[in-house]
Amino acid sequence: MHKSFPIISCLSSLIINRIMTICVRHSYNTNDYNACYRKREYLTSFEEKCIAQFLSVINNPTPKILDVGCGSGKPYDQFLLSKNCQLVGVDISKKQIELARLNAPSAKYININFLRYNTSEKFDGVIMLYSLFHVSREYHRSFLEKIYSMLNDGGKVLLNVRKEDNLLKFRHDFCGKSMFWSHYDYKTFKKILRETGFKFEFLGDEKNSGSSESHVWLLLHKKN
Numbered sequence: 469m470h471k472s473f474p475i476i477s478c479l480s481s482l483i484i485n486r487i488m489t490i491c492v493r494h495s496y497n498t499n500d501y502n503a504c505y506r507k508r509e510y511l512t513s514f515e516e517k518c519i520a521q522f523l524s525v526i527n528n529p530t531p532k533i534l535d536v537g538c539g540s541g542k543p544y545d546q547f548l549l550s551k552n553c554q555l556v557g558v559d560i561s562k563k564q565i566e567l568a569r570l571n572a573p574s575a576k577y578i579n580i581n582f583l584r585y586n587t588s589e590k591f592d593g594v595i596m597l598y599s600l601f602h603v604s605r606e607y608h609r610s611f612l613e614k615i616y617s618m619l620n621d622g623g624k625v626l627l628n629v630r631k632e633d634n635l636l637k638f639r640h641d642f643c644g645k646s647m648f649w650s651h652y653d654y655k656t657f658k659k660i661l662r663e664t665g666f667k668f669e670f671l672g673d674e675k676n677s678g679s680s681e682s683h684v685w686l687l688l689h690k691k692n
C-alpha cells in the first residue's frame with residue numbers, strides 16, 4: 469500500500485496490530501463467546517477425525533502439545549488430555565485462562581500474548597484453532613516461524629484458517645462485544661507456510677460437514 473514509504477507501512481502495521489491486540493484481549497475478557505460457541509464438551513465427528521489424524525502422526529504416546537490461543541480449554545484441551553497428552557495452553561485473555569484452569573486442571577496455562585511467550589521447552593505438536601485470524605495478518609508469518617522454532621524435529625501442527633482475503637474485518641456485535649479479524653487468502657497463506665518450512669496436508673473444510681461456517685483445517689509437518 470505504501471511501497472514508497474516503508475516507515476509509514478511499518479508504523480501502520482504496528483498500530484493496526486496494537487489496536488487489534490487491545491480489542492481482542494478486552495473482548496475475550498468480557499464477551500459471551502463461551503456461552504455462544506463453547507458450551508459443548510464433545511467434539512463434532514469432523515473435529516474428532518482431524519484431531520485423531522494429528523495425534524496419529526505424532527510419534528509419542530504421551531506427546532507434549534502446545535495450544536496457541538487455547539481459550540477456555542473446552543472442548544479441545546479436554547479431549548487431548550483424555551488422550552494422554554501433556555498440555556500447555558497460551559492465551560492473551562485472562563478470563564479464558566481462568567476458565568481453562570477450571571475446565572482442564574491438569575494442563576499448564578499461561579496468560580500471555582503468544583508473540584511474547586518465551587520458553588526453551590520444545591513440543592511434539594501444536595494446535596492453533598480459531599485464533600490466528602485475531603492477529604493482524606502482517607504477524608501471521610511471525611506466529612508460524614515461532615511455532616516452527618518451538619517444535620521438535622518432525623513436529624506437527626493442527627490449525628484452521630479462513631480462505632478469503634481480509635485485511636481487517638470489524639464487527640461491533642460479536643458475542644456482545646467488538647471484534648477484529650485479519651487473514652490472507654488461502655493461496656498466500658499456503659505460500660507463507662512453505663516459506664516457513666512446513667509441509668502441509670488439507671484435512672477438510674468444516675462447512676462440508678454441516679457447520680454454518682467455513683474454516684479449512686490443515687495438518688502441518690516440520691521437516692526433520
Ligand SMILES: C[S@@+](CC[C@H](N)C(=O)[O-])C[C@H]1O[C@@H](n2cnc3c(N)ncnc32)[C@H](O)[C@@H]1O
Pocket residue numbers: 492493496506536537538539540541542543544558559560561564580581582583596597598599602603
Ligand atoms: C475464537 S477463540 C478460540 C479459542 C480456542 N482455540 C477454541 O477454539 O475454543 C480465540 C482465542 O485466541 C486468543 N488469542 C487471540 N490473539 C492471541 C494472541 N496474540 N496470543 C494468545 N492468544 C490469543 C483469544 O483470547 C481467544 O481466547
